[in-house]
Amino acid sequence: MFSLQTIFGSGKQFYLLLDEAASAAYDSAKALHVMMKAADRQPALDEFKLARQRERAASDKIGQALVDSFITPIEREDIEALGSALYKIPKQVEKFADRYALATQHLEQIDFAPRAAMLEQAAGVVVEMVHELIRLDIDRMTALNDKLRSIENEADRLMLELYREIYSGKLDSLQMFLLKEFFEILEKAIDRCREAGVVAYQIVLKNS
Template sequence: MLFTKKNDVDFLELLIKAAENTLEAANVFRQAMNDTKPPSETFQAVKDLETKGDELTRTIFNGLNKVFITPLEREDILELASSLDDVLDGIEASLARFDYLSVTITDTYMKGFAEVIVDSCQLILDAFKVLSKKKYLQLTQFTEQISNLENEGDRLMREGIREIFTHRKDPYEDFKLKEIYERLEQTTDSCKDVANILHGVVLRYS
């Protein structure tokens, strides 16, 4: 657990560590989408990072129950940690689908989603570093970029599902692809949720 000189939990540093862990998972996912081996072979690596993320989130939650003075409103810290955890859960859940749906290949849409998620996670990490310096107005540039990336995620899902229904193949295989696209889009939504909370911080503290 991280502490300040006053023996308080360093929530902002914990959020940065959680964002770094989530970005690492996103990079592993992107590698899986671009590798020649089945994506499911990297599932355990992401699962381990997801477990580490849960531990960081739990440390933040426990700290909020013990510390009286926090650098932000308790609800802001709680929501940031929870929403970031949703991003990591989404990455893990997306990769899990390759495993239990027995999907062994990737496509252009999956690779596009991977780029969107990595870029979004990088922006979240950069935003948390700015947040730790209390440069609230600078957060806006990150929240806007994450929102734009979420729009790209929406486009990828629409185009992917359109491709399924315009070039129908085996219905079971089509279902698998649709399931993966939709879960990946939900993960980009979770990234935007983090951005929305950061936007609220801007309005509250700037």
């Protein structure tokens, strides 16, 4: 039985659930950066799986809230789109961690920390953007969107440098494959952050 508050409420629960989803995505990126900075860089996959579980739980709650609520603070399609975009971030990070655990012995000389730091920064901006949704402050959101775009552009520049190294002829075939594989996963994770930021920005543009 639905309460009147559930049916006609302000929809504050959607902002809280989106905040939780964004925080879980950030925690996943932060855990990866911490692992890449560690001296031994031994994979501890529990943190990534926990972040994915939190993200999945928030996603499920958002879906159920959309079913139960008659009124939403922003359009249902936008809530679904942002929830889906946020869900993909820790999924991509966990993909990196799982594969890294299988190939650790071949990756000791590869420094992933700078790109992992950029991923953490991007995920942090996404947290800020999602948290700002309730205010619909277009100036603040534009500044955050520009910051996220700048991080993405820097990541793209670093990828070009990586390709120069891959095709320099100094690496053997296994090193070339691993460099390309793992850095492209990280690049895609940053792209997932950018996609979530774009959705959040468009929500504010539409409703401000």
